[in-house]
Amino acid sequence: MAIEVNEKTMTGLNEECGVFGIWGTQKAAEITYYGLHALQHRGQEGAGIVGCCEGTLRQERGLGLLADVFGKGTRLVNLAGSTSALGHVRYATSGANGIENIQPLLAHFSDTQLALAHNGNLTNQVSLRRQLEAEGAIFQSTSDSEILLHLIRHSKATTLTAQIKDALNQIHGGFAFLLLTPNALYAALDPHGFRPFVIGQLPGGEYIVTSETAALNVVGAKLVRDVFPGELIKIDDTGMQIDHFTDKTALQIDAMEYIYFARPDSDIYGINVHNARKRMGARLANEHPVEADMVVGVPNSSLSAASGYAEALGLPNEMGLVKNQYIARTFIEPTQERRERSVRMKLAAVASIVKNQRVVLVDDSIVRGTTSMYIVKMLREAGAKEVHVRIASPAFKFPSFYGIDMQTTAELMAANHSLAEMTALIGADSLAFLSVDGLVNAIGLNQQVAGTGLTTAYFDGHYPSPIYDYAPTMAKFVATGKVDYMEEPR
Incomplete structure (x- = not known):
């Protein structure tokens, strides 16, 4: 049956996840479990681990948080003795959260087994x-993600490495892939490096490949290097071999990793996320100062930016909002109803701090606007005299197609309302966003690459690559000159 490519088709396909792979230790599954804990912020819908024990891959996975899936029962015990392992925490959009989609996916072939996390x-x-x-x-x-497994198996190449290269050169978009066989662990990053991907080593020399350096820190591993665009890295008992499936690359990491998704204690291409966010806040203060009594950051991902904003203006940085740490992140909740309920459950205003005060509320982003509406309302109900909202990123006007759940312009407040309308909708006294140039300068990525090294398409409409099957959903913006695409690297 033909598949019509439109916005409805695309809904439910995007995901933002965390991956963790390890080779060469008797505690591979256990270490993977702890490493995935450091990546739980990247996905709360499901978790899975595949371990290799005595040459056989075993899979354990389930719906829910990592602790719900592996903290009880025998799932982790069933993987004991694994000398290599592959783990995944998944965020799934609505309509795509069945157990069959929980990774790592495991394929059984006549001559081998292959597990995949993406x-x-x-x-x-x-x-x-x-x-x-x-x-x-x-x-x-x-x-x-399953597409890659089929492409590998359909390849006419004579070795697995060659088959993987063949498959990787047929796919487009954002991908950080980990593949585990009984004989090796493979890591591959797309030609644009949209997602963060790093390699570390334990004190005993065992290699780890994962989404963020924070996961390395948790398990006591040291950072060896970033995985770079177009690389195919193989790790086995002989060590690590660095190869490439393409040399046609152009680094354009997703700026949202620095703005929101990554942990503040992670480093991405040598840039610490906390420091980058603090610089975003300071630049925001320079671009959009306001007379106020205090700065209040939205916990947790905005606290770094709030610190930078407060320092730049010489204002007190107060804890005017308290977060329930056991509530999932609302930006990646899969439905609007759950997002709204989660906001009410996760945050509380501290009335004794904000009452009769002019508050600058610093947040990392406004996507749908749900969170901002409720927080401004909470602060006013707690007695705040004024609430000025400052956003430490540019306004989201266009969708993401590289792995973050912002699929249509209908979801994006800034795509459908003027600044004045947005200010009124969220109930703020004023509203301002960081400029694109301010964001780029604050991150300060210096990789000696052409351009900024960042993907800022969601803010300025300049996509770093064609979007292929998604193109019909953006045709009207291309026709009006609001959106354009760079060609793939040649």
Whole structure:
């Protein structure tokens, strides 16, 4: 059956996840479990671990938080003795949160086993799936990640490494892939490096590949290097071999990693996330100062920016909001109803601090606007005299297609309302956003690459690559000159 590519088709396909792989230790599954804890912020819908014990891959996975899946029962015990392992925490949008989509995916072939974990989103997934199904492929999930498994198996190349390269050169979009076989662990990053990906080593020399350096810190590993765009890295008993599936690359890491997704204690291409966010706050204060009595950051991802804003203006940085740490992040809740309920459950205003005060509320972003509306309302109900909202990122006007749940302009407040309208909708006395240039300068990525090294398409409409199957959803913006695409690196 033909698949019509439109906004409805794309809903439910994007995901933002965390991956963790390790090779060469008797406690591989246990270490993976602890490493995934450091990545829990990247996905709370499901978790899975595949371990290799005596040459056989075993899979354990389930819906819910990591502790719900592995903290009880025998799932982790069942993986004891694994000398290598692959783990994944997943965020799934509505309609795609079945157990069949929980990774790592595990395929059993006649001559080997192959487990796969993926962070990102493939922009030509619809076309590839249609092609593979026409050739007889039978999919067990609705995840775009499974496409790579089929492409590898359909390849005519004679070695697994060559088959992986062949498959990787057929897919587009954002991907940080980890592949585990009984004989090796493979890591591959898309030609634009949209998602963060790092390699570390334990004191005994065992290699780890994961989404963020924070996961390395938790398990006592040291950072060895970032995975760079277009690389295919193989780790086995002989060590680490660095290869490439393409040399046509252009680093354009997603700026949202620095703004929101990554942990503040993570480093991405040598830039500490906390320091980058603090600089965003300071630059925001320079661009949009306001007379006020205090600065209040929205916990937790905005606290660094609030610190920078307060320092730049010489204002007190107060804890005017308290967060319930056991509530999931609302930006990546899969439905609007759950997002609204989660905001009410996770935050409380401290009336004794904000009463009769002119408050500058610093947040990292406004996407749908739900969180901002409720927080401003809470601060006013707690007695705040004025609430001035300052956002430490530019306004989101266009969707993401590389692995973050912002699929349509209908979801984005800034795409549908003027600044004055947004200010009124969230109930603030004033509202201002960080400029794109301010964001780029605050992050300060210095990788000696062409351009900024960042993807800022959600703010300025300049996408770093074609979006393939998603193109029909953006045709009207291209026609009006609001959106354009760079060609793939040549």
